Structures are given as C-alpha cells and as structure tokens.
Amino acid sequence: MRDIGHFIGGKNVAGTSGRSADVLMPMDGTVQGKVALASKEEMRAAVENAKAAQPGWAATNPQRRARVLMKFLDLVQQEYDSLAELLAREHGKTVPDAKGDIQRGLEVVEFCIGAPHLLKGEFTDGAGPGIDVYSMRQPLGVVAGITPFNFPAMIPLWKIAPAISAGNAFILKPSERDPGVPMRIAELFIEAGLPEGILNVVNGDKEAVDAILDDPDIKAVGFVGSTPIAEYIYSRGCAAGKRVQCFGGAKNHMIIMPDADMEQTVDALIGAGYGSAGERCMAISVAVPVGQQTADRLVEALIPRVESLKVGPSTDPSADFGPLVTQQALDRVKGYVDLGVEEGAQLVVDGRDFKMQGYENGYYMGGCLFDNVTPDMRIYKEEIFGPVLSVVRADTYEDALKLPTEHEYGNGVAIFTRDGDAARDFASRVQVGMVGVNVPIPVPIAYYTFGGWKGSSFGDLNQHGPDAFRFYTKTKTITSRWPSGVKEGAEFVIPTMN
Numbered sequence: 485m486r487d488i489g490h491f492i493g494g495k496n497v498a499g500t501s502g503r504s505a506d507v508l509m510p511m512d513g514t515v516q517g518k519v520a521l522a523s524k525e526e527m528r529a530a531v532e533n534a535k536a537a538q539p540g541w542a543a544t545n546p547q548r549r550a551r552v553l554m555k556f557l558d559l560v561q562q563e564y565d566s567l568a569e570l571l572a573r574e575h576g577k578t579v580p581d582a583k584g585d586i587q588r589g590l591e592v593v594e595f596c597i598g599a600p601h602l603l604k605g606e607f608t609d610g611a612g613p614g615i616d617v618y619s620m621r622q623p624l625g626v627v628a629g630i631t632p633f634n635f636p637a638m639i640p641l642w643k644i645a646p647a648i649s650a651g652n653a654f655i656l657k658p659s660e661r662d663p664g665v666p667m668r669i670a671e672l673f674i675e676a677g678l679p680e681g682i683l684n685v686v687n688g689d690k691e692a693v694d695a696i697l698d699d700p701d702i703k704a705v706g707f708v709g710s711t712p713i714a715e716y717i718y719s720r721g722c723a724a725g726k727r728v729q730c731f732g733g734a735k736n737h738m739i740i741m742p743d744a745d746m747e748q749t750v751d752a753l754i755g756a757g758y759g760s761a762g763e764r765c766m767a768i769s770v771a772v773p774v775g776q777q778t779a780d781r782l783v784e785a786l787i788p789r790v791e792s793l794k795v796g797p798s799t800d801p802s803a804d805f806g807p808l809v810t811q812q813a814l815d816r817v818k819g820y821v822d823l824g825v826e827e828g829a830q831l832v833v834d835g836r837d838f839k840m841q842g843y844e845n846g847y848y849m850g851g852c853l854f855d856n857v858t859p860d861m862r863i864y865k866e867e868i869f870g871p872v873l874s875v876v877r878a879d880t881y882e883d884a885l886k887l888p889t890e891h892e893y894g895n896g897v898a899i900f901t902r903d904g905d906a907a908r909d910f911a912s913r914v915q916v917g918m919v920g921v922n923v924p925i926p927v928p929i930a931y932y933t934f935g936g937w938k939g940s941s942f943g944d945l946n947q948h949g950p951d952a953f954r955f956y957t958k959t960k961t962i963t964s965r966w967p968s969g970v971k972e973g974a975e976f977v978i979p980t981m982n
Contacts, residue, residue, distance in 0.1 A: 494680025537681030817870030
C-alpha cells in the first residue's frame, strides 16, 4: 500500500490535513494506495515556496531553462516503460495507450525547448526622431494547473513545460484518482536540474482547487475537465483577478460522406470511439452518415467490429481497451446506455453485461453501439465519456453540417470523404475548434494550439503551441529616447510619430 503525499520544495512531503482518498487499480478494483488531500494551509505552503524560488528562475536565461527540459526528456526515456505501467495501473488504460499519453506530453516539452526563440520580443529602430521601441515577454510569477484523470501525463506536461520554460513557478493539482505519474514527473524535473520550488505538486480535491482560485499570489490557472467545473473555475478565478483558461466537455462528431472509404472510416471510428474506453475529450462519440444507404452500410460494418472488441486488463498488450477509471464512472456510463434505450434509440450492440474473467471486481464494460439516435435525446446532447458510439443519420450534407455546428460543445469534429471541395467547405463552415479531414482525432501537433469552441472552452488562449507562451507571460513595451540632439522644452500634446 503506497502513501502519496505532496511534492513541495523539491521533495516528497507527507500530508498533514488528516484527509486522504483511495487510489484504486481499475482492472481489479483493489486499493493500491492512499493519496493525501491538501488543506488550504498546505496549498499556501506550496505557493510560498514557489514564490520564493521564482525570481531566481526567472533571472536564469531561457537557454539554460531549456537545457533542464532537454535533460528531463532524457530521464523520461530511461523510465518510459515503468512510467507507462504506473499510469496504466492507476488509470486503467492499456500500457500501449499509456505510452501514447506520455509521448504526446513529451512532444510539448520538445516544443518548449524553443523557449529562447518563443520568448523573443520585437524591436523597431528609429520609430520616431531618436526613438526606439521594443517589447519583451516576462513571466507572470506563480501559476497553477488543475488537470484531469484521463491523461495523467500528457495534460500536466502541456501545462508545466510552457509555464516553467517561460520563467514561472508552477503549482500542479492533478487528479486524486491517478496521482502517481504527476508525482514522478516532478521528481524527474528535479533530477534534470530544475531548482527546488519551481514545480510543486499538491494533491487534493475541491478544497485544494478553491485554495488555488482564492490565493492572491497565483496569477494564472489552467484547467481541463468537465464543462460545469470549467465554468466554476473560470468564473471564480476571473473574479479573483487571475488569468484563466479552462477546457471542458465535448461531443465530437464524425461526418461520413457517401463517397468515403468505408473500411478506412470504420477503422477510424473503432479506434477513436472506443480507445481508452472512450475516456478522452477528443473521442468520437457521434457518427453522422449522410444518406440512408451510407448509414446502412456503416452500421452493418460497425456491428461485428464492435462485437469483437477485446476488452482486457491494462497489462494485456493485445487488449483494445481496459476498464473505466472507477465504479462510479462505470455506473454513470451504464446509466446513459439505459437512458438511451428509454429514449427510443436502437441499441444494436450492448456491452453492459461484460465481465472480465479473473477480474470480476474491475470496472469493465463492453462496447455499445446505438443507431437511430436523434438530436433531442440526452445521449446525443450530453457527454457520456465511455465506450458508447451513437449513430445519428443525416439525409443531406447540410443536415450533417448543422449537427456539430449547433451542438452545445465545439471541441473536435471530423469529416471522412474523397471530395476535396466538400472537405474544404466543411472545414471552413463548421463551428468547432479542431477539425479533422480523414483524421478521426484531430489533436494538433505540439507547435499548433489545442482548444475547442463554445461550451468546450473558456478563455481567450488555447493550450500548447504559441498560445501557451502568450498565456504564461505578460508583454512589456519600452519606448526609449536618449538625450543627444533632443529638443528641449515641455510638450503638452500626446506623443505621435509626426
């Protein structure tokens, strides 16, 4: 039984609040550890530690900060397998999927090694008579991230890497469901040469979140999770005068045109819909075939593929996906399937009764497939976050385009087609933040930004890419003139370039 505390000031410290939560092993339902839940006083101690360390780190030149990230990448590569196994044990996703989780985080770290270039300001020589104007990017100070259970390596790294490479100190509040990997990431950063106090991990629940939002020394907060919590964090953080970016729920559609390669489409849907048991904010949960013939072909091809999905423990390398993260998550997803049946959708593949032999207490569920789902149903409107795919039939392309455009969420969307004109029109007109053309999960590469629209995102700047450095820095502009040859005397009009 592991006891997980916090990581403050460059070392592991025990929790002192007297509160803790179980860290479960989803594949068999056993308790594998206890994680401390921080009090406001413990959060404040981490902030004070970060605040004391940050000025020295900000004074370190960006190239030397980037070298810490380079060393960190080397250290992670040495522990890649053990990190993936730890992640899989706590989250439930398969080990190969866990490795993908880590890798997508490392790609952002790689991008942030370019901090010396990304932090460069602008310079204009001779903007006026004897006047030069230049700008510089400076760190905010102490910043924080609140990250979800479903990507315990990737999303913390999306937050940590740009924040610290820009010269900030960072407070991470990861999910209490799978805290092991975030804690190890902090240890590896210290081994890579990060000064003590620049990265602190404070485990906790709502009390820790509220402590972050209310602390006057935390200047910015990034969050990923559900939309109701995103709205709460965004409003409370902004009211406290913080810079806030929050990413919420999703209902990602895939439009299937009549000319689409059906084999390619079904392969894409199976992976994007059921990978990681559907516990991805970019999972495809709605398939929209255009035309009844296309719909019939799609459903006919999907049924045997969904029925043959291999569900297994996280340690099974041949499993397509593993268990859900908790019993509560499993019950919630099954409840949505029950609701869909009540609403009149046609459940053509039912995975609710799946049991894993030898792992009867694990949180397993087979793949579910609904046909004839309509936009008025809750299983269409709400995020299910499980291995459930809904088919919504559209008569025309315009009907299909309307569905993701008018949906409450606007995270990701995809279109599968051989028609370049249709793809180009769709990408231009659909009201969704990230679009895939024959790409089922359109997560941008690290040097572009990640972010949805509408109810999926709150704030002006996205994650990773150039937006990350804009979010974690403030711009200072200097107008400079030296006295040689300067006309003397007071001027009472606003300065201009005339």
